[in-house]
Ligand SMILES: Nc1ncnc2c1ncn2[C@@H]1O[C@H](COP(=O)(O)OP(=O)(O)O)[C@@H](O)[C@H]1O
């Protein structure tokens with residue numbers, strides 16, 4: 001096992017004129033290939049903020065995130081951006097697919113953005129769709145697919161190009177329980193095949209399929225010592 005993602009002493013605060021909220025308050029975490037970690041906890045406990053920090057979408061006030069050993073916020077800005085784009089895929093509750101594009105075209109988008117040739121991008125997109133159980137649906141548009149299928153397209157888009165870290169925020173938020181279980185089962189399979197999967201979810205099914213579950217309370221991991229994380 002290798003550590004694909006590592007967070008040390010993460011702190012993120014939000015300030016308004018009336019108060020300062022420590023949305024993430026001293027989180028240390030390692031995520032290895034083969035793992036499917038379920039992050040659960042009450043609304044407002046900091047799950048989404050943590051996911052955004054791990055994905056490099058927002059910057060921490062304190063602490064650091066390492067992807068495959070490369071620090072996301074390093075002097076080598078280009079190297080850090082590349083490490084993030086090539087290795088981390090993110091899925092949110094809404095599928096955020098483009099309605100005018102077919103499934104494979106949606107999945108191929110991140111590849112085209114990074115300059116992969118069209119034919120190669122299409123092949124990779126179709127292979128990744130097959131990986132999430134959607135072989136044969138590559139030409140459908142989002143409106144011609146079920147919610148569960150659309151969410152799988154989102155996962156394929158997050159994984160295309162060989163990205164091995166998958167971060168998902170409430171991925172089953174708009175699915176019924178049958179589709180939710182099927183999605184968690186898929187996430188478990190993807191982890192078993194050598195990826196690292198972290199899911200923030202209040203869906204109780206998440207804990208049944210995960211290899212490890214962590215409860216978040218007031219910005220930190222329940223049971224972890226706040227403030228002792230930076231060493
Ligand atoms: N962009 C933001 N600006 C101000 N406060 C925020 C912002 N994002 C989150 N928060 C606050 O940080 C805390 C954690 O929120 P969040 O990470 O969304 O929790 P969860 O995903 O567990 O529901 C909450 O108190 C929330 O109101």
Ligand SMILES: [Mg+2]
Pocket residue numbers: 047048049169
């Ligand atoms: Mg959230």
